Amino acid sequence: MKNKYSIFSLIKNAFSYHENWEKAWKDPKPKKEYDVVIIGGGGHGLATAYYLAKKHNMKNIAVVEKGWIGGGNTGRNTTIIRSNYLWDASAGLYDHALKLWEGLSQELNYNVMFSQRGVMNLAHNLQDVRDLKRRTHANRLNGIDAVYLNTEEVKKFCPIINTSPDIRYPVLGGTLQKRAGTARHDAVAWGYARGADEMGVDIIQNCEVKGIKRNGDAVDGIETTKGFIKTNKIGVVAAGHSSVIANMAGLKLPLESKPLQALVSEPVKPIIDTVVMSNAVHAYVSQSDKGELVIGAGTDDYISYSQKGSHDIVEGTLNAILELYPIFSRMRMLRQWGGIVDICPDASPIISKTSIKGLYFNCGWGTGGFKATPGSGDLFAHTIANDEPHKLNAAFNLNRFVSGDLVDEHGAAAVAH
Amino acid sequence: MFLINCPFCGEREQSEFKAGGEAHIVRPKQPTELSDDQWAEYLFMRKNIKGIQFERWNHIHGCRKWFNMVRDTSNDEIKAVYKMGEKPPIK
Numbered sequence: 001m002k003n004k005y006s007i008f009s010l011i012k013n014a015f016s017y018h019e020n021w022e023k024a025w026k027d028p029k030p031k032k033e034y035d036v037v038i039i040g041g042g043g044h045g046l047a048t049a050y051y052l053a054k055k056h057n058m059k060n061i062a063v064v065e066k067g068w069i070g071g072g073n074t075g076r077n078t079t080i081i082r083s084n085y086l087w088d089a090s091a092g093l094y095d096h097a098l099k100l101w102e103g104l105s106q107e108l109n110y111n112v113m114f115s116q117r118g119v120m121n122l123a124h125n126l127q128d129v130r131d132l133k134r135r136t137h138a139n140r141l142n143g144i145d146a147v148y149l150n151t152e153e154v155k156k157f158c159p160i161i162n163t164s165p166d167i168r169y170p171v172l173g174g175t176l177q178k179r180a181g182t183a184r185h186d187a188v189a190w191g192y193a194r195g196a197d198e199m200g201v202d203i204i205q206n207c208e209v210k211g212i213k214r215n216g217d218a219v220d221g222i223e224t225t226k227g228f229i230k231t232n233k234i235g236v237v238a239a240g241h242s243s244v245i246a247n248m249a250g251l252k253l254p255l256e257s258k259p260l261q262a263l264v265s266e267p268v269k270p271i272i273d274t275v276v277m278s279n280a281v282h283a284y285v286s287q288s289d290k291g292e293l294v295i296g297a298g299t300d301d302y303i304s305y306s307q308k309g310s311h312d313i314v315e316g317t318l319n320a321i322l323e324l325y326p327i328f329s330r331m332r333m334l335r336q337w338g339g340i341v342d343i344c345p346d347a348s349p350i351i352s353k354t355s356i357k358g359l360y361f362n363c364g365w366g367t368g369g370f371k372a373t374p375g376s377g378d379l380f381a382h383t384i385a386n387d388e389p390h391k392l393n394a395a396f397n398l399n400r401f402v403s404g405d406l407v408d409e410h411g412a413a414a415v416a417h
Numbered sequence: 418m419f420l421i422n423c424p425f426c427g428e429r430e431q432s433e434f435k436a437g438g439e440a441h442i443v444r445p446k447q448p449t450e451l452s453d454d455q456w457a458e459y460l461f462m463r464k465n466i467k468g469i470q471f472e473r474w475n476h477i478h479g480c481r482k483w484f485n486m487v488r489d490t491s492n493d494e495i496k497a498v499y500k501m502g503e504k505p506p507i508k
Contacts, residue, residue: 241467243463243464243465243466243467244467247464247466252458252462252463252464253462253463253465254457254461254462254463255463255465256438256463256465257465257467257490300436301435301436302436302472302474303436303438303439303465303466303470303472303490304490304493305467305490305491306490306491306492306493308493310418310431310432311418311432312418312432342465345460345461401457401460401461401462402453402454402456402457403453404453
């Protein structure tokens with residue numbers, strides 16, 4: 001049993017200069033065999049392991065991660081959490097995640113710094129206005145909080161936005177989801193890792209998967225840089241590298257992996273207390289608790305695993321940011337980075353069984369997976385444990401690309417993908 | 418960002434080009450004969466290779482012509498550029 005984090009443990013550890021904190025997770029050597037192996041130690045993978053142990057009573061679980069946990073897209077995203085998606089299937093999926101976020105710090109006894117500061121999506125042309133109003137109605141019918149704001153209300157909610165009608169893409173209105181917000185991305189991975197480790201999950205870092213061994217049409221285990229691990233159930237949560245793992249098993253997925261960039265500015269005093277996203281000009285911005293502006297750019301259009309994006313993408317985003325927020329014109333950007341996102345043709349994720357028995361994929365989250373972390377883990381754990389999808393992820397099966405039942409969130413969601 | 422040697426215009430910045438995805442996916446000769454699985458394979462399933470990839474590009478802010486490229490997607494290094502209809506210069 002791990003010591004509970006509390007104000008008292010904080011005080012107690014202050015006396016020893018915080019040098020004697022118990023390790024949040026162990027560093028085990030892989031066993032010969034597991035009941036389930038999760039490939040990918042990001043937020044989604046660790047959450048999957050956590051819920052497998054917690055809700056499905058499975059104990060012999062490993063998470064294998066080629067680098068360090070939370071070192072991929074979990075640590076590279078802009079931490080935005082919202083559930084204002086258009087279609088019923090997406091609304092169910094993302095709002096399930098949002099509800100889990102609301103109790104996550106207590107559930108994990110780990111402060112994930114979930115902050116419901118609201119997410120505002122701006123409209124810049126008449127079609128945007130119609131689309132956003134339609135989405136607001138759709139959200140409310142699905143029980144998701146959403147309000148439509150006119151230009152004055154946008155200005156009132158976030159005074160630093162330039163709402164002049166003279167700018168190139170004037171602000172004609174926007175939507176607001178007040179339950180939406182941000183969380184601390186690293187803490188999510190660490191909190192789930194700590195919780196999973198406590199329930200006996202082996203988190204094996206620096207362990208790259210090199211092959212998937214099959215026995216006929218079922219999986220038999222994985223070859224890794226730390227040797228062969230036998231297992232009958234493999235859950236792949238490898239984000240940008242999902243296709244690479246799929247190829248090892250002789251599968252093809254409907255994914256393209258592309259660089260997505262983000263950047264942060266130097267830290268400044270509090271200036272923007274919400275998240276503002278803008279679909280048409282592709283700019284979104286929030287402010288971290290450290291004071292940095294966190295800015296998300298778009299994807300490049302070519303396939304790449306290089307974790308580097310093109311400069312013109314960043315330039316385009318910053319142009320839009322400066323027109324909408326002239327106050328930021330003297331800000332200096334501190335860091336810029338790229339992550340590799342796996343994008344589905346319909347911009348919706350895949351949480352699904354495959355044609356190979358015991359092989360499950362949770363992928364295709366594209367540019368917006370962070371917000372779904374708890375829900376994705378919960379539903380993927382259900383799918384693996386029961387060998388059947390939960391009703392909330394039934395629509396997100398791999399077969400939809402054959403049947404044609406796509407969940408088309410391209411541009412229909414709050415931001416373009 | 419990288420430089421691309423357009424087979425028609427010469428070396429230009431990548432921002433002048435549009436990527437067109439995986440190359441050499443042959444359009445079905447008899448679409449009416451295709452099963453749903455075959456349609457899914459043709460429309461959606463992609464190799465999405467980490468490593469040497471054969472792909473299509475269009476010089477949209479230049480000659481607007483399509484051409485093929487061989488590129489290492491793990492580091493964006495371009496191995497070869499060749500015209501539509503030509504055989505890839507490397508395997």
